Amino acid sequence: MKTIKFFILAAAVLTLWVGCNKDNSTGTTRVKVRMTDAPANYEQVNVDVKAMVFKIDNDTAVNLNVTAGVYNLLDFANGLDTLIASNDVQSGKLSQVRLILGTNNSVKVDGVVYPLTTPSAQQSGLKLSMNSVLTPGVDYNLLLDFDANLSVVKTGNGTYQLKPVIRVITAATTGSIHGSIVTSLALPATVSATNGTTTYTTVTDDNGNFLVHGLPAGTYTVIVTPKLPFLPVTVSNVAVTVGIKAELTALAF
Structure with a gap:
């Protein structure tokens, strides 16, 4: 069986969510894991979330309280997300997050539902390397940002495979660009x-709205490429600030 290689687009980062009590001596940290997605040119992209495991201090495995079930990633596009796990875990160095998927994964194209094969994710889990220290008394929020458009791959024989493309981002350290x-x-x-040399992409939803999120602070050039025969439009010098959603003027072609 061919092994599927998973791609992680960015280094995983955890950030302070609420506050820190330096006198806390319980040795535990609260972590909330949320899932979001970039829009995709499919009717549905369903992933079967079964479990999630943290590896702390390189040897301790912590099973999170996951809300298991089948999630349509496209329900959580353009700034929406859903809470899939919340736990008080042992404090220490978080070195890995393992997302385990079941067998009930599918994609809907032109009204037809096709199964998505994910042998590696079903057997050992999707492994996301981390390098974050969980401090006692600090709450953290971890956002798994799927890119459904890149995660679904059509094979030569007409079947579909799920090769998850995921960024791990935090709203507290990034900004976003919204437009329509x-x-x-x-x-x-x-x-x-x-x-600079880094490009982030998304696609519009059915109503023409778009949100590019998880953006480090800086100045961006935005290119909107519509369906033919319309021509691309470039918006230069878009300033992104941490924690702020930059709004673009609505575009008419």
Whole structure:
């Protein structure tokens, strides 16, 4: 059986969510794990979440209280998310998060539901390498940002595979860019935001809205590429500030 290689697009980072009590001596940390997604050109992308395991101090395995079930990733696009796990865990160095998927994964294309094969994720779990210290008395929020458009791969024989493309991001250390397209004939459109040599992409939803999130502070060039025969539009010098959603003027083609 061919092994599926999983791609992690960014280094995983945990950030302070509420507050810190330096006198806390219980040795535990509260962590909330949320899941979100970038829009994709599918009707549904369903993932079967079964379990999640933290590896702390390189040897201690902590099973999280996961809300197991089948999640349509497209329900959590453009800034929406869902809480999938919340736990008080042992404090220490978090070196790995393992997301375990079941067998009930599928994609819906043109009204037809196709199974998504994910042998590696079903057997040993999707492993996300971490390098974060969980301090006693500090609450952390971890956001798993799927890219459903890149995660679903159509094979040569017409079947589909799930090769999860995930960024691990935190809202407290990033900003976002929001905008909309009012010309329905130009939809769907692809949106990219570039800062230096790094580019982040998304696609519009059915109503023409888009949100590029998980962006480090900086100045971005945004390119909106609509459906043909409409031509791309570039918006330069878009300033992104930590914790702030930058709003673009609605675009008409």
